[in-house]
Amino acid sequence: MALIVQKFGGTSVADADRMREVADHVARTVRRGDQVVLVVSAMGKETDELLRLAGEVSVIHPGREMDMLITAGERKAMALVCMALHHIGVDSESFTGSQAGFLTDTNHQNAKIVDVRPDRVRASLDAGRVPVLGGSQGVSTDNDVTFLGRGGSDTTAVAIAHALGADACELYTDVTGVFTTDPRVVPTARRMSAISFDELLEMTATGCPKPAMRSVEYARTHGVRLHVRSAFTWQEGTWVDEEVPDMEQAIVSAVTHDTSEAKMTLAGVPDQPGVAATVFRALADLEVNVDMIVQNVSAQGVTDISFTVPHADLARAMEHTQRLATEVGAGGVTSDDSIARVSVVGAGMRSNPGVAATMFETLAAAGVNIQMISTSAIRV
């Protein structure tokens, strides 16, 4: 008997029919003798809809009320899925994040898990029931309802899998697994049967939309085996696990892209200690998520620093950095929001030279000019 966490995304529970299919799938898993803990996202585009409503009623969005509002989406879904399970004779009960023992910090709309105390969930399993958890939610150390952020249901699933010592965590979605590249852009993209935590983490950090990066980090830290698969075809998807030494390991496993960031350049920065610290501390305090950072070789005591920020943060980041530029004695700040980042990812890169050269030749042949380059051990 295995203990399996099954998480269903918004499209997988979008309407009554989809919910009944989910219930059937859970029933089959239970009847084959396994224990299941279910985690559900809000139905379809419900989270977006709730956010839109909040925007319509007010320009003031207290974090506490936003989290109360958004988590209602998952709460609705979990109760309905539970009823669908009862309908086919599977005993189940739903749990909010708080009831499921998800203790978080007080950072509303993007709360971090502090501890998972799964006593009630375990008791529910022991009683032969299927616990159904609302995803992406918890209760803060101040006793308020919190939301773990967009895509947070994946993290809920991984965290409960870890807390219960589950055998696997299945993330059901609307694609059949993790692909070598975005199939919407490249129709010949292939589904991978397996990938390592490290590779998937690099992929999610550079544009692969699912699963949520945070959940992959959590899974890697705690060694929770993931299985990313489709709730529409139910076929085997992609297993995510520790890297296995494999003679035939691909040098490049995947190509990702990201068009959600803009580039900023701080020009003529005095080449002395503390300047980068000042600039990036200020951006960090603004909660701007700075990504690639490249500093040039200095000439005549000044240098340029370029970095990328999410489009949504560009205006704020520009305004602030412009002000700081004067303070730190920099020449000026420019930005470019029509950039794209392309990354190649592969664990085999560690031991195979020439990957970067091949990538740059490919871009050159396509007439693409490179503005910034950064690498990790398994990514260019």
Ligand code: ASP
């Ligand atoms: N429903 C939430 C969102 O769309 C959480 C989740 O689906 O993971 O962000």
Ligand code: MG
């Ligand atoms: Mg979702």
